[in-house]
Amino acid sequence: MNTITPPEYLPEKPSAQGRHFRAEKFDFWSFCFSGLTGLATLFILGILAVILLNILINGWRGLSWHFISTIPKKDFFDVNTTGVLPMIVGTTIRVFVMTIFVLPVGVITAIYLTEYAPNTSIVTRVIRAAVNNLAGVPSIVFGLFGLGFFINFVGKNLDTLFHNPGAVWGQPALIWAALTLAVMTLPVVIVATEESLKAIPPGLREASLALGATKLETILKVVLPQALPGIMTGGILAVSRAAGEVAPILFTGVAYYMASLPTHLTDQFMDLGYQIFVLSTQSPNIDQTRPILYATVLVLLILTFALNIVAIFIRARVRKKLRALG
Amino acid sequence: MGIQRGHRARPLEWLAEKFIFLVSLSAILMVFLIFLFVAREALPIFFGKTDTALVQKVIPPDEMDTLSPAQLQQYLELTPEQFASMDKETLKSLMEVKQEQLDEIPANFRNDPDARVNTTEWRYLLLPHKWSGYDKPEYIWQPVGQIQKYNIIPLFVGTLKITLIGLFFAVPLAVGAAIYVSQLARPHVREIVKPTIELLSGIPSVVVGFFALLVMATFLQKIFGYQTRLNAFVAGIALGFAVIPVIFSIAEDALTSVPRAYTQAALALGASRWQTAWQIVLPAALPGVFAATVLGFGRAIGETMIVLMVCSASVMSWSIFDSARSITTTIAAEMAEAVSGGPHYRILFMLGALLFAATFVSNMIGEVVINRLKLKLEGRR
Amino acid sequence: MAETIMPKVNLPEAKMNSSASGVPLIEIEQLSLFYGASKALKDISLNLDEKIVTAFIGPSGCGKSTLLRCLNRMNDLIDNVRIEGSVKIGGHDIYDAAVDVIELRKRVGMVFQKSNPFPKSIYENVAYGLRLHGKQNKTELGGLIEQSLRGAALWDEVKDRLHSSALGLSGGQQQRLCIARAIAIKPEIILMDEPASALDPIATARVEELILELKKDYTIVIVTHNMQQAARISDQTAFFYLGELVEFGATGKIFTNPAKKQTEDYVTGRFG
Numbered sequence: 001m002n003t004i005t006p007p008e009y010l011p012e013k014p015s016a017q018g019r020h021f022r023a024e025k026f027d028f029w030s031f032c033f034s035g036l037t038g039l040a041t042l043f044i045l046g047i048l049a050v051i052l053l054n055i056l057i058n059g060w061r062g063l064s065w066h067f068i069s070t071i072p073k074k075d076f077f078d079v080n081t082t083g084v085l086p087m088i089v090g091t092t093i094r095v096f097v098m099t100i101f102v103l104p105v106g107v108i109t110a111i112y113l114t115e116y117a118p119n120t121s122i123v124t125r126v127i128r129a130a131v132n133n134l135a136g137v138p139s140i141v142f143g144l145f146g147l148g149f150f151i152n153f154v155g156k157n158l159d160t161l162f163h164n165p166g167a168v169w170g171q172p173a174l175i176w177a178a179l180t181l182a183v184m185t186l187p188v189v190i191v192a193t194e195e196s197l198k199a200i201p202p203g204l205r206e207a208s209l210a211l212g213a214t215k216l217e218t219i220l221k222v223v224l225p226q227a228l229p230g231i232m233t234g235g236i237l238a239v240s241r242a243a244g245e246v247a248p249i250l251f252t253g254v255a256y257y258m259a260s261l262p263t264h265l266t267d268q269f270m271d272l273g274y275q276i277f278v279l280s281t282q283s284p285n286i287d288q289t290r291p292i293l294y295a296t297v298l299v300l301l302i303l304t305f306a307l308n309i310v311a312i313f314i315r316a317r318v319r320k321k322l323r324a325l326g
Numbered sequence: 327m328g329i330q331r332g333h334r335a336r337p338l339e340w341l342a343e344k345f346i347f348l349v350s351l352s353a354i355l356m357v358f359l360i361f362l363f364v365a366r367e368a369l370p371i372f373f374g375k376t377d378t379a380l381v382q383k384v385i386p387p388d389e390m391d392t393l394s395p396a397q398l399q400q401y402l403e404l405t406p407e408q409f410a411s412m413d414k415e416t417l418k419s420l421m422e423v424k425q426e427q428l429d430e431i432p433a434n435f436r437n438d439p440d441a442r443v444n445t446t447e448w449r450y451l452l453l454p455h456k457w458s459g460y461d462k463p464e465y466i467w468q469p470v471g472q473i474q475k476y477n478i479i480p481l482f483v484g485t486l487k488i489t490l491i492g493l494f495f496a497v498p499l500a501v502g503a504a505i506y507v508s509q510l511a512r513p514h515v516r517e518i519v520k521p522t523i524e525l526l527s528g529i530p531s532v533v534v535g536f537f538a539l540l541v542m543a544t545f546l547q548k549i550f551g552y553q554t555r556l557n558a559f560v561a562g563i564a565l566g567f568a569v570i571p572v573i574f575s576i577a578e579d580a581l582t583s584v585p586r587a588y589t590q591a592a593l594a595l596g597a598s599r600w601q602t603a604w605q606i607v608l609p610a611a612l613p614g615v616f617a618a619t620v621l622g623f624g625r626a627i628g629e630t631m632i633v634l635m636v637c638s639a640s641v642m643s644w645s646i647f648d649s650a651r652s653i654t655t656t657i658a659a660e661m662a663e664a665v666s667g668g669p670h671y672r673i674l675f676m677l678g679a680l681l682f683a684a685t686f687v688s689n690m691i692g693e694v695v696i697n698r699l700k701l702k703l704e705g706r707r
Numbered sequence: 708m709a710e711t712i713m714p715k716v717n718l719p720e721a722k723m724n725s726s727a728s729g730v731p732l733i734e735i736e737q738l739s740l741f742y743g744a745s746k747a748l749k750d751i752s753l754n755l756d757e758k759i760v761t762a763f764i765g766p767s768g769c770g771k772s773t774l775l776r777c778l779n780r781m782n783d784l785i786d787n788v789r790i791e792g793s794v795k796i797g798g799h800d801i802y803d804a805a806v807d808v809i810e811l812r813k814r815v816g817m818v819f820q821k822s823n824p825f826p827k828s829i830y831e832n833v834a835y836g837l838r839l840h841g842k843q844n845k846t847e848l849g850g851l852i853e854q855s856l857r858g859a860a861l862w863d864e865v866k867d868r869l870h871s872s873a874l875g876l877s878g879g880q881q882q883r884l885c886i887a888r889a890i891a892i893k894p895e896i897i898l899m900d901e902p903a904s905a906l907d908p909i910a911t912a913r914v915e916e917l918i919l920e921l922k923k924d925y926t927i928v929i930v931t932h933n934m935q936q937a938a939r940i941s942d943q944t945a946f947f948y949l950g951e952l953v954e955f956g957a958t959g960k961i962f963t964n965p966a967k968k969q970t971e972d973y974v975t976g977r978f979g
Binding site: 005029030031033034036037038040041042043044047048051052054055104105108109111112113116117123125126129130131132133134135136137138139140141142143144145147148149152153183187203214215216227240243244245246250251273276277280281285286290293295297300301304308309311 | 328336338339342343346347349350351352353356357359360363364366393426498499500502503505506507510511519521522523524525526528529530531532533534536537539540541567570574598599600601604621624625627628629630631633634638654657658661664674675678680681682685689690692693697
Binding site: 120 | 735779784810811813885891
């Protein structure tokens with residue numbers, strides 16, 4: 001085997017130092033500040049861990065099938081008869097009704113913004129600004145909106161329309177709470193749907209149109225099926241957010257104690273978050289009630305947190321798939 | 327000859343497009359409606375049409391006809407709907423009831439100068455007043471009782487205190503972490519840490535408030551040793567927890583979107599990673615970081631449950647170790663007790679309208695800045 | 708892509724005579740296209756005959772793709788586009804107000820530079836166009852799909868995995884699938900916008916073979932920046948430069964004895 005002789009100006013042996021270079025001079029301040037910011041990151045992660053662990057550890061013992069499936073008597077803190085079933089049902093139903101309203105409106109709005117809206121139009125910009133503003137409105141203001149618009153205006157007028165003797169629609173009810181939440185989570189659905197629509201390469205739309213499909217057909221047959229996982233993510237995020245919110249339902253339908261589960265849209269309902277709030281701030285003997293409280297918090301956390309993780313997981317998988325599409 | 331769209335050929339398609347457009351306008355409609363209906367309940371306060379003065383000039387029922395309908399409605403403290411639904415007989419008997427009420431006010435109370443005051447006038451809402459029983463002019467929010475005091479300044483102070491504490495706590499942490507994750511750590515760290523911190527925003531605020539109430543309050547009191555266990559300081563820190571993910575997320579995006587070219591140029595000149603981050607990248611990303619803070623501010627102001635669970639009393643004090651009430655918690659806590667249509671109710675709505683206006687403005691600012699950032703990322707760069 | 712300066716092109720398969728059938732199918736008359744205020748196509752007049760392959764050649768940005776997209780009105784999708792002049796297919800002006808664009812695109816199909824199969828199965832990809840135009844019956848569909856896949860020289864390779872994802876095919880196979888998808892609805896004209904530019908030489912050769920087969924039944928207009936490709940497969944060639952039609956005629960003549968100097972400079976590689 002021939003070896004190539006190196007030309008004379010190269011050293012004969014490689015230097016003893018080898019090829020390891022220090023990336024940079026050791027700088028004290030650099031190290032310090034890197035350390036500080038790293039600590040900041042750790043601190044934040046630590047807070048997250050502490051909160052989650054604290055609730056998990058303290059609430060774990062109180063959790064049982066019995067707990068989840070019982071309707072409690074008036075004394076919530078009687079360990080033997082307590083349960084969170086009506087709260088779980090209340091939380092779930094209001095979120096479910098909300099989804100029926102928010103998904104169609106949100107998806108259609110996102111479709112308009114991505115597929116139809118001319119980019120230079122003022123109307124488009126106003127719609128986008130409105131969506132962003134909705135996202136920033138404080139949750140208690142939504143509660144006021146629910147009270148001032150849905151209950152006092154729509155509800156009262158409905159009562160007049162149906163000639164109801166007393167207030168049937170014009171009072172706090174499941175439907176109004178659900179609608180208020182729908183308005184609140186609208187931006188979440190719109191943003192998630194838009195994101196998933198934009199990720200679809202335009203070549204697909206062109207291919208469909210070139211085959212003689214109308215724009216609507218293209219959207220319904222090619223674009224939407226592709227965007228479905230992203231839309232689902234949006235729905236799940238909206239659900240998770242709404243399940244944890246208490247402020248918007250304070251005046252629009254939640255009750256501290258209902259003897260039975262809600263059955264009509266005009267019923268009031270119990271709620272996990274509200275229960276936690278009332279009991280934490282108003283219970284007399286905190287040591288006695290602590291374990292049950294923690295268990296309730298754990299149930300709420302599992303509900304909302306688990307949903308969040310599912311949504312993030314789906315989103316990550318969709319991103320991988322779309323990268324393959326190119 | 328131009329290009330015709332030929333929609334005559336497909337009416338269904340055209341209809342569908344119009345329908346989609348109409349639905350999309352709903353977002354604008356909602357923002358408009360929110361403002362309209364929240365402000366609507368508060369309008370009488372804005373226009374000074376409410377009167378909570380206890381001692382009013384008694385108008386005998388016989389003189390009912392000398393009053394205009396509007397005056398009569400206000401005298402009897404009726405809502406427009408109620409007034410419209412009543413006939414003359416009912417109104418007259420109401421006037422008699424009112425006369426009895428006014429006659430029943432005890433004499434010593436009648437001499438109390440406060441009893442003649444319309445406490446919902448702007449003067450009393452904003453400026454300090456020397457109420458009877460107090461030594462000097464005070465700002466007092468105390469809607470419960472014979473003489474309802476509606477000064478909103480303590481609420482603003484409370485909101486500000488708690489929000490600022492929250493931001494002082496959250497901004498350095500969040501921005502520091504953003505700098506670390508985006509500039510100093512290894513790339514795969516970002517993939518793990520970023521979503522994890524965003525998970526923090528998935529914890530409902532009730533739960534954060536619960537944690538603050540049960541665990542943090544005692545813990546912090548042990549460390550700092552102050553008097554009131556449940557105070558603005560604790561609330562502020564808990565609020566910070568909720569706000570950190572918002573600020574982190576946007577600040578990190580802003581830092582990452584600074585062009586690689588800047589970083590590489592600095593490193594090639596021999597700057598250390600820290601110097602590059604602090605002197606080159608951060609200044610370039612400043613608009614985005616600023617926007618993140620503004621949005622965090624908006625979120626902090628609007629937060630209700632955390633502060634509601636931690637603080638309870640409305641104390642007008644600049645000390646962060648006293649309890650405080652914010653605007654949001656006041657609305658949340660007192661709406662249930664407020665008589666529908668009454669002055670308390672209306673003032674709470676007014677606070678809501680002011681809050682909406684404040685977050686609207688801060689949102690617009692944050693958004694304008696973020697938009698410019700996006701344009702830099704996509705196009706103009 | 709820099710072309711080296713070459714001597715006059717020697718074409719083994721050069722067609723010295725026009726094999727045009729003499730029946731113009733597409734008549735373009737004084738066509739101008741504006742993007743906002745800028746004029747991208749300048750008064751183009753051109754007649755394309757049926758059942759032959761016409762190539763549009765020219766350097767980047769000369770407007771050949773834009774012109775191609777005018778033929779099936781895909782330019783309608785872009786905001787701010789304005790057209791003057793007329794394009795007649797089969798004697799009818801396709802920009803007339805009464806024309807249904809959807810019907811037009813059934814008769815004028817398109818294959819794109821970057822193959823864009825739907826993220827569905829191979830079967831579904833070809834069935835998509837068929838279903839759009841009313842074919843529902845499964846047996847009928849199956850037959851038509853097989854016919855199209857054979858026509859695109861893809862059948863043998865995919866017949867065992869019709870229901871597997873189209874994205875699992877190689878680049879060349881995907882492009883042939885797109886061709887199958889386009890011919891499934893039996894258009895009269897097929898427009899191809901640089902169909903082989905993203906493919907390796909072997910796949911390119913197969914697509915070119917396919918085009919030569921297809922021209923027995925379809926009229927094909929192909930945009931290409933690869934001059935040898937144009938020389939190999941087209942019957943007539945149009946050369947464009949900066950939005951203007953410089954020269955149009957039989958492929959053999961354009962490449963061996965062009966009338967204009969500009970054309971000669973381009974085909975011999977002096978610029979491009």
